[in-house]
Amino acid sequence: MLLPVQQRLMNTVGENIRLARLRRDLSAAQVAERAGISRTTLYKVEIGEGGVAIGTYLKVLFALNLEQDLLKLAGDDPFGRTLQDIKLVTRERASKIRKSP
Numbered sequence: 751m752l753l754p755v756q757q758r759l760m761n762t763v764g765e766n767i768r769l770a771r772l773r774r775d776l777s778a779a780q781v782a783e784r785a786g787i788s789r790t791t792l793y794k795v796e797i798g799e800g801g802v803a804i805g806t807y808l809k810v811l812f813a814l815n816l817e818q819d820l821l822k823l824a825g826d827d828p829f830g831r832t833l834q835d836i837k838l839v840t841r842e843r844a845s846k847i848r849k850s851p
Contacts, residue, residue, distance in 0.1 A: 752800040764798030767807075770814050771796075784813035 752760065767791045771781050782792040787806060794802050795810050822829075 762797035764796045768796040781813050800851040
């Protein structure tokens with residue numbers, strides 16, 4: 751079960767996929783056939799149902815020639831890069847003092 755904020759995000763993703771299909775003037779049956787899924791599963795994708803496997807979303811994106819959009823996920827990660835940069839800052843160690851015998 752998804753949190754409400756996650757479900758809203760999935761709904762938006764599904765709506766974007768549906769709009770992409772309509773802009774291409776493709777029927778649900780055509781996209782489902784090209785993706786190798788049922789029309790019912792495509793409907794679930796287009797409403798953003800959380801139980802649909804990500805592989806199914808990928809099949810639909812391929813059918814719509816939008817597979818490159820998946821590569822944009824987490825591509826620009828300013829928060830992660832900031833955390834990485836913080837970890838890269840190292841302290842200089844004091845030099846070892848040798849005692850002569």
